Amino acid sequence: MTHNDNNFVRSNNNSEQIDLIDIFMQLWRGKWLIAIFIMIAVVVAGIYVSLVKEKWTSTAVITMPDAGQIAGYTNAMALIYGDGKVDNPDIQQRVITRFSGAFSALAETLKNQSAPEALTIDSAVKGQPLPLKVTYQGDSAKHAQQQLAKYIQQVDEQIADELDQDLAINIKSRLTELQDSLATQEKVAQEQKNLRIKQITQALTFAKDAGVNQPQVQQTQDVTQDTLFLLGSDALESMIKNEASRPLVFSGDYYRTRQNLLDIQRIKPDPANMHAYRYVMKPTEPLFRDSPKRSLTVLIAALLGAMVGAGAVLARNAIRNYQPKY
Secondary structure (H helix, E strand, O other): HHHHHHHHHHEEEEEEHHHHHHHHHHHHHHHHHHHHHHHHHHHHHHHHHHOOOOEEEOOOOOOOEEEEHHHHHHHHHHHOHHHOOOOHHHHHHHHHHHHHHHHHHHHHHHHHHOOEEEEEEEEOEEEEOOOOOEEEEOOOOOHHHHHHHHHHHHHHHHHHHHHHOOOOOOOOHHOOOHHHHHHHHHHHHHHHHHHHHHHHHHHHHHHHOOOOOOOOOOHHEEEEEEEHHHHHHHHHHHHHHHHOOOOOOOHHHHHHHHHHHHHHHHOOOOOOOOOOEEEEOOOOOOOOOOOOOOOHHHHHHHHHHHHHHHHHHHHHHHHOOOOEEE
């Protein structure tokens, strides 16, 4: 029983071996037909790769600007609000965050236009907010590099204009605040002057009523508001004239406020000297295209052509050798 089974297995193996050899021989005899299919596939692939639009990707890496790149902005903010209220690292972080948001908005706009453009921005190092990697896909290596540099500069100029507008708003607000403070201090000083004149005038009235024409005290520092009339009417009249012509007296805060006002009025930031980023790696000129991959495309086409050609040869031989069973 076992002997018969072994013979059966060997018979099946011989049959399978003969079938494989037969298939190989059929393919060999039809090699010219297979070659024709391969040539057709390669020609079609060649036409495809010559007509399809090439894609090249330029890459740049950026990070937050150096302190000097936004010095005009930070110095102006320090003049407006004081050095102690300006944190340079915080401003640098906020500026690059604003740049990233504006760049993402531009990328989305380009993606949704009638002729979409592939512009992206993402973290260069996974899990870290900085540095940022920006890419642009163009139809040539040079075009991709130039367009990426152009869009980075475009967003940089946009942020610089926004910072300039932000400064203008802060300057206007701070100037209004300082001018209101000066006006208040001037009003208080004028009221103090009027009150002083009024007090001296009242003392003069008392001195005349009391018939005090000459000073009745030796030390003027001992004179109070109630005893001011003891200076005499002649002295009090001179004091009134002096007080009326004397300029207003201000505290040190008034002059510090005035100096701050003048400093802020001289602020003239230049957006051209403001930059919202710093290059870690400038836009590259790619050496290899993303697509089409010519060698790979031709190779795949040749393999597909060979497979189709082999199938055609086997199908042709099967049809020729077909014998209907009756």
